[in-house]
Amino acid sequence: MGKPVRTIIVEDDNTLRAIISASLSADPRIEVVASYRNGDAFLQALPALDADVVIMDISMPGTSGVDCVGQAKPLKPAMQFLMSTVFENPTYIFQALCAGATGYLVKSAPGVELADAVCDIHRGGSPMTPAIARMVVTSMHAAVAPAIRHEQLTDREQEVLDGLAAGLMYKEIAAKHGMGLNTVRTHVRGIYEKLQVHSRQDAVRRAFPGGMNAS
Template sequence: MKPCSISIVEDNLPLAEELQALFESQPDMQVLDAFASAEAALRALPARMPDVLVVDIRLPGMSGVELIATLKPRFRELPILVLTMYEESDLIFDALKAGASGYLLKRVAGEELCDAVRQIQRGGSPMSPSIARKVVDSFRAPTLPEPEGPRLSPREQEILGLLANGALYKEIAGDLGISLDTVRTHLRRIYEKLHVHTRTEAVVKFLGHKR
């Protein structure tokens, strides 16, 4: 099996080298590039597209969120994992709205980071526990009626909450005691109601209506 190729956008050189060494130590991973700025990444990525892009939020010049927002319209299938020390709610939701598929804090253990890369490549949305809690709590926060917002059933909201927490389809089916086909049916209806095409877009759009 071809190793998962990873590119890193991180301005802290010692950390970037540490991340590169970590990923290269995994038999199923290889590092294509390590960029010290978003601008450098933008210049090189079209010619050397990785399987997964790992991005910091605070960067010199263009921020990580701006980089994600610039890349996603052009490369919609590129999974982007945010790896940062910042856990403010605004930054989390800005990154997810821009198109990030996962959000991890830099204090995460090396093994967990590698597992997150594997998960995001499989279509998951890995998040550090404290980040996932903020996302899930957004579903529980009281909101005023929004006539123009999407109207999802309690089960659909439950499924979106599990998606936001990084669960895969088969895990959702097991947690809720329903079939995989039923999960897919719910997701198809969710996508139709929210006018989106991906799980990340669905989570972000619904959270945007609830904030």
Template sequence: MNLTIGIVEDEKNIREGIALLVDASEGFECKHTFDSAEEAMQKIPLLNLDVVLMDINLPEISGIRCVELLKPRCPNTQFLMFTSFEDTESVFNALKVGANGYITKTTQPVKILDAIIDIHKGGSPMSSHIARKIVSSFQTTKTNTELEKLSTREVEILDLLSKGFRYKEIANQLFLSTETVRTHIRNIYAKLQVNSRTEALNKTFLR
């Protein structure tokens, strides 16, 4: 049985191009295309679609808002964002309201079909650079959280440790005694709950 697909895209050339790709591929059927969120919200609940490709930058109502309103009414339909937007805020907002995947319009045709299959099987397909942005966002959040535990002086010392400075060199750089540097480093380890420089740097992603 073919996977039934809906496409919500206001740009005619893109909408028709994706529909043609879907219909020309074995195992897929484009049931309906929509040029606005309003039309999609009216008709998609009646179609029992397997997967909907959803643009974000739609007139009047955004694709993210459209997914948010449709998901409760179409719990068995998988929503795959298909957009030019690559910022992490758009990605997180789309996933938060019920989208199950996020690919960009630069995605190669065969990978679009792969993403449709993946999302139908329960996966969460994403363009590789989008996935990297999400990972980077989580890492930045963790870094900030860990560094917030430290004083300004302790962050300075940790930064110098990450650059390979020895205790005596750090002391000279910051006009401190070596023993004071050792005390700061012991405090850093205690606050971060680690036992070595390597663990401290790994935990704060300064390495």
């Protein structure tokens, strides 16, 4: 096992913040290095912070989670932001993704799903609660479906790219298409090389030039 994923929690509900911290701390893959009760406290501490993943509540008093990500990402580009919210609203989703968030889960997600999402986002994934992923796909499918095909991609690479765009974890793509996990990773590398990108977000942007909320 490699180094644990250094994780920060930003959540205004004290009880929920404590539950999330305890749940993640019990997972040997994760190290909770700090937690904050609002976005303003997080931003104030940001210059001195060193973490891999930030679990960010989207709706908080003061600076919202979306605004926090928008301010923090340019200062700490290596930090990955996983939004945590009760809202399954496409507007919030798109705002968060445009601000620089990489994943989006509802607060009702089980603790093990949250831990898996933290690890997945650290490995380059973009986890989303299935209902949210469906919203994203539904919102963009009609406008950008003709643009998603890329002549250089194989059929298998195209299937993997579709999964990336839907916010699926690598293991979910593997299960859906009957591939091994390492095979999915190989296809992802091939997609990145052919599309000349270096991240899932860039690959999806290249494949969906009309944007997620195009109409």
